[in-house]
Amino acid sequence: MPSLEEELFPSTPGKFKIDRAHTMNRQFNRCFASTSTMFLWALFLIALTASYLSFQSFVDSGSRYFTASWGGIQWEKQIRNSAQIHRSKGMSVLVTGAAGFVGSHVSLALKKRGDGVVGIDNFNNYYDPSLKKARKSLLNNQGIFIVEGDINDARLIAKLFDIVGFTHVMHLAAQAGVRYAMENPHSYVHSNIAGLVTLLEACKLANPQPSVVWASSSSVYGLNEKVPFSESDRTDQPASLYAATKKAGEEITHTYNHIYGLSVTGLRFFTVYGPFGRPDMAYFSFTRNILQGKPITIYRGKNRVDLARDFTYIDDIVKGCVGSLDTSGKSTGSGGKKRGPAPYRIFNLGNTSPVTVPTLVKILERHLRVKAKRNIVDMPGNGDVPFTHANISLAQRELGYKPTTDLETGLKKFVKWYLTYYGYNRGKAVH
Numbered sequence: 520m521p522s523l524e525e526e527l528f529p530s531t532p533g534k535f536k537i538d539r540a541h542t543m544n545r546q547f548n549r550c551f552a553s554t555s556t557m558f559l560w561a562l563f564l565i566a567l568t569a570s571y572l573s574f575q576s577f578v579d580s581g582s583r584y585f586t587a588s589w590g591g592i593q594w595e596k597q598i599r600n601s602a603q604i605h606r607s608k609g610m611s612v613l614v615t616g617a618a619g620f621v622g623s624h625v626s627l628a629l630k631k632r633g634d635g636v637v638g639i640d641n642f643n644n645y646y647d648p649s650l651k652k653a654r655k656s657l658l659n660n661q662g663i664f665i666v667e668g669d670i671n672d673a674r675l676i677a678k679l680f681d682i683v684g685f686t687h688v689m690h691l692a693a694q695a696g697v698r699y700a701m702e703n704p705h706s707y708v709h710s711n712i713a714g715l716v717t718l719l720e721a722c723k724l725a726n727p728q729p730s731v732v733w734a735s736s737s738s739v740y741g742l743n744e745k746v747p748f749s750e751s752d753r754t755d756q757p758a759s760l761y762a763a764t765k766k767a768g769e770e771i772t773h774t775y776n777h778i779y780g781l782s783v784t785g786l787r788f789f790t791v792y793g794p795f796g797r798p799d800m801a802y803f804s805f806t807r808n809i810l811q812g813k814p815i816t817i818y819r820g821k822n823r824v825d826l827a828r829d830f831t832y833i834d835d836i837v838k839g840c841v842g843s844l845d846t847s848g849k850s851t852g853s854g855g856k857k858r859g860p861a862p863y864r865i866f867n868l869g870n871t872s873p874v875t876v877p878t879l880v881k882i883l884e885r886h887l888r889v890k891a892k893r894n895i896v897d898m899p900g901n902g903d904v905p906f907t908h909a910n911i912s913l914a915q916r917e918l919g920y921k922p923t924t925d926l927e928t929g930l931k932k933f934v935k936w937y938l939t940y941y942g943y944n945r946g947k948a949v950h
């Protein structure tokens with residue numbers, strides 16, 4: 520019985536066959552070997568292509584870091600609609616930080632009187648972004664569109680100016696907070712300096728150039744002891760990096776006014792408070808802690824002197840902002856070239872009646888009907904200043920600015936809002 524081998528490879532004239540089979544086998548092996556090599560090569564090429572493509576997309580997404588969430592016909596349409604002016608001689612305003620405390624209130628006020636408003640906000644998580652989203656919904660309901668993006672994104676800002684010929688920019692986007700600057704100094708440089716310059720570059724190149732009104736801060740007075748603080752007082756002794764970046768902003772805007780003819784108004788806000796405020800600020804966090812039965816820390820100055828602030832109610836600040844936009848005067852440059860001198864102004868927007876922090880707490884206790892658990896400590900070296908007090912005569916004269924809400928009344932409105940927004944369930948307020 521032929522073996523299996525013989526069957527497959529018979530002996531006569533099988534040599535040839537055998538040879539042929541061998542040859543075929545060799546060819547097959549060679550062919551198989553070359554196929555598998557080819558296969559390996561193909562695999563290698565596929566892997567190479569895949570890694571190249573993913574590297575490209577990484578590079579691409581890196582370069583488009585800021586732009587991922589904007590663009591498109593629908594997006595542009597929303598911007599155009601939002602910017603539409605509905606009153607004669609109205610303005611179209613780009614509001615930066617529109618989902619922020621002051622930004623949202625100013626946007627609503629402008630829209631209400633028929634101005635066009637487009638917001639921009641990066642919705643960062645310095646404090647609870649859900650509050651920013653809630654402000655955004657409020658604005659959306661009034662027909663105001665907020666672009667989700669960063670003022671450091673030059674392409675985005677340029678695009679916004681391409682779509683709308685903004686007459687004014689209300690620049691309120693910033694890294695706020697005095698004490699947080701010790702924790703995260705770079706975020707102040709990123710927003711308050713780099714972001715400001717990016718925005719001013721776009722304003723400088725816009726044709727026509729918009730008039731710029733922006734938020735400086737009472738903190739620029741730093742260790743100034745002359746009271747009340749006037750715009751002409753010295754501002755070269757900042758006590759915090761926050762203050763230093765705001766002071767730098769004043770110098771930077773001055774150069775854009777000087778070289779490019781941008782109309783600039785800087786507003787030194789004095790501890791603004793009110794409904795939809797900032798949870799990081801004392802009046803807000805005290806309210807939360809008092810309601811939750813948690814202790815509050817009250818800083819005390821040198822020689823046991825109470826700290827005091829010229830607390831200013833949001834509605835008064837909004838009037839000051841709108842008054843500044845209305846009186847800003849035109850920029851003179853176009854396409855980056857100055858054609859003549861343009862206004863450069865700085866105003867205090869305060870309340871002119873400082874109140875101590877312990878008094879603030881007493882008012883809150885009264886409105887909340889809950890006793891605070893006080894933890895009084897000496898003011899740490901954290902950038903705080905002992906007091907602020909605004910002289911507002913310049914703003915009064917030039918803007919018709921006249922604050923009308925005292926701290927008692929303003930805090931009552933704040934507490935009412937707080938309890939409505941977070942609920943009356945004191946201990947369980949979630950934020």
Ligand SMILES: O=C(O)[C@H]1O[C@H](OP(=O)(O)OP(=O)(O)OC[C@H]2O[C@@H](n3ccc(=O)[nH]c3=O)[C@H](O)[C@@H]2O)[C@H](O)[C@@H](O)[C@H]1O
Pocket residue numbers: 695696697735736737738788789790791799800801802816817818819826827828876903
């Ligand atoms: O006018 C401004 O330009 C700035 O105003 C605001 O700064 P401030 O005046 O420091 O407000 P805020 O933090 O509410 O502290 C108020 C008081 O409470 C004291 N304070 C604070 C916290 C605490 O736990 N305990 C305490 O005693 C504290 O020592 C202080 O005496 C803005 O945050 C800032 O972004 C900027 O806009």
